Amino acid sequence: MSDEIKSVIDNLASTFEDFKSENSKRLDEIEKKGSADPLLEEKVDKMADDISKMAETKQAIEIQEKNLAEAQAKLESLETVIARPETGENKDVDIQMKAFGSWLRKGEIDEMEKKALYESDDTLGGFYAPAEYVADLIKGVTEISPIRSIARVRSTTNRGIEIPKRTGQFSASFVAETGSRTETTGYSTGLMQIDAHELYALVDISQAMLEDSAFDLEAEMSEEFGTQFAKAEGTAFVSGNGVGRPQGFTDSGAGVSSTNSGSGTALTANGLLDLMYDIKSDYMTNATFVMNRGTFGAVLKLEDTEGQKIFVNSMSFVGSAPSTILGKPYILAEDMADVAGSAKPIAYGDFSRAYTIVDRVNLSVMRDPFSQATSGNIRYVARRRVGGAVVLAEAIRLQNISA
Numbered sequence: 001m002s003d004e005i006k007s008v009i010d011n012l013a014s015t016f017e018d019f020k021s022e023n024s025k026r027l028d029e030i031e032k033k034g035s036a037d038p039l040l041e042e043k044v045d046k047m048a049d050d051i052s053k054m055a056e057t058k059q060a061i062e063i064q065e066k067n068l069a070e071a072q073a074k075l076e077s078l079e080t081v082i083a084r085p086e087t088g089e090n091k092d093v094d095i096q097m098k099a100f101g102s103w104l105r106k107g108e109i110d111e112m113e114k115k116a117l118y119e120s121d122d123t124l125g126g127f128y129a130p131a132e133y134v135a136d137l138i139k140g141v142t143e144i145s146p147i148r149s150i151a152r153v154r155s156t157t158n159r160g161i162e163i164p165k166r167t168g169q170f171s172a173s174f175v176a177e178t179g180s181r182t183e184t185t186g187y188s189t190g191l192m193q194i195d196a197h198e199l200y201a202l203v204d205i206s207q208a209m210l211e212d213s214a215f216d217l218e219a220e221m222s223e224e225f226g227t228q229f230a231k232a233e234g235t236a237f238v239s240g241n242g243v244g245r246p247q248g249f250t251d252s253g254a255g256v257s258s259t260n261s262g263s264g265t266a267l268t269a270n271g272l273l274d275l276m277y278d279i280k281s282d283y284m285t286n287a288t289f290v291m292n293r294g295t296f297g298a299v300l301k302l303e304d305t306e307g308q309k310i311f312v313n314s315m316s317f318v319g320s321a322p323s324t325i326l327g328k329p330y331i332l333a334e335d336m337a338d339v340a341g342s343a344k345p346i347a348y349g350d351f352s353r354a355y356t357i358v359d360r361v362n363l364s365v366m367r368d369p370f371s372q373a374t375s376g377n378i379r380y381v382a383r384r385r386v387g388g389a390v391v392l393a394e395a396i397r398l399q400n401i402s403a
Contacts, residue, residue: 019047023301048297055296056332096130101218105210107367129363140226146331147237150288150351155359160195160387196360196385197245201228204377225382237388238335246388249355250344255393258400264341269302269310275348275399276326283350283395289330290347294338299325341401349396360385
């Protein structure tokens with residue numbers, strides 16, 4: 001970790017300590033006078049917003065460190081492969097990537113290169129991107145889409161997947177020693193279908209940049225496509241209605257229950273405690289809070305009955321345990337609702353068991369040299385399929401802003 005990042009962390013940790021002091025003053029004034037000084041309220045709100053940004057910075061740092069570790073592992077793996085005798089597999093990957101890059105730049109490839117790629121089976125034409133390119137793109141999507149980091153992710157070459165699901169359970173009964181034992185009923189199973197829905201993204205690249213051999217076209221497109229895909233699917237995983245898109249865990253049709261906050265307009269510490277303990281103990285081990293940055297700012301101000309913050313900060317200790325809310329980790333997902341009456345701004349539970357994401361492996365890319373020709377650009381259209389649904393609703397709950 002760089003000295004610059006460490007400095008940012010130390011400064012933000014100091015801000016958190018100042019925030020606790022100023023917020024205590026605010027609470028004292030409210031208790032004594034019924035309200036706090038407006039300037040103090042404004043100051044505390046500003047500090048809470050700064051700390052919310054700190055949380056986003058921390059989340060980004062953790063992703064960077066994870067990517068660095070993965071890159072190191074990939075490098076070591078590559079060095080191992082290079083040291084092995086030539087098998088021909090690496091050569092095939094290189095040919096595919098070279099052919100794909102040549103087609104992206106020029107729109108033309110020779111017969112040998114064409115054999116290395118698979119033509120898209122959709123009416124728009126184009127080619128399927130090589131598996132290595134798709135893997136890098138999905139990795140980029142994962143870095144931006146926080147729900148992917150806690151949900152279960154499955155890959156398929158089909159339009160979707162079917163998951164076995166228990167729809168009923170036996171009921172045990174007491175019986176006398178010599179009493180008759182009737183057959184227990186109620187146990188049943190079924191299959192839940194999660195379809196992969198089409199998602200597309202557009203990227204315009206200038207012809208001049210394509211003619212520059214030093215321009216890393218594949219990396220640029222992967223980043224652009226990844227960002228667009230991540231934003232679209234991130235919204236769907238949270239609030240999608242399941243019609244032509246994934247069904248989000250906050251959608252009313254997902255079957256996720258809610259716990260009232262204890263106030264019709266705000267979050268409360270007791271409401272969050274109720275939310276935590278309203279899910280079964282089996283799901284608490286890997287449970288995570290999910291909320292947006294504004295809601296996180298409101299959580300920062302909450303205290304328990306002994307005046308202790310429910311948010312525990314560890315930013316000042318590099319390599320220490322992550323910061324937590326009531327002892328549990330959290331992620332920031334900007335598509336979650338804001339705090340307001342009847343809104344559901346926080347989700348909590350074991351998302352690895354509750355929510356499944358389905359990625360269809362193929363990525364189709366079409367090169368369009370005509371529609372943007374007057375602007376000097378080449379347009380690329382990428383199409384992939386992704387699905388998502390709640391598969392075990394009882395493993396998560398939502399905080400409902402209500403008395």
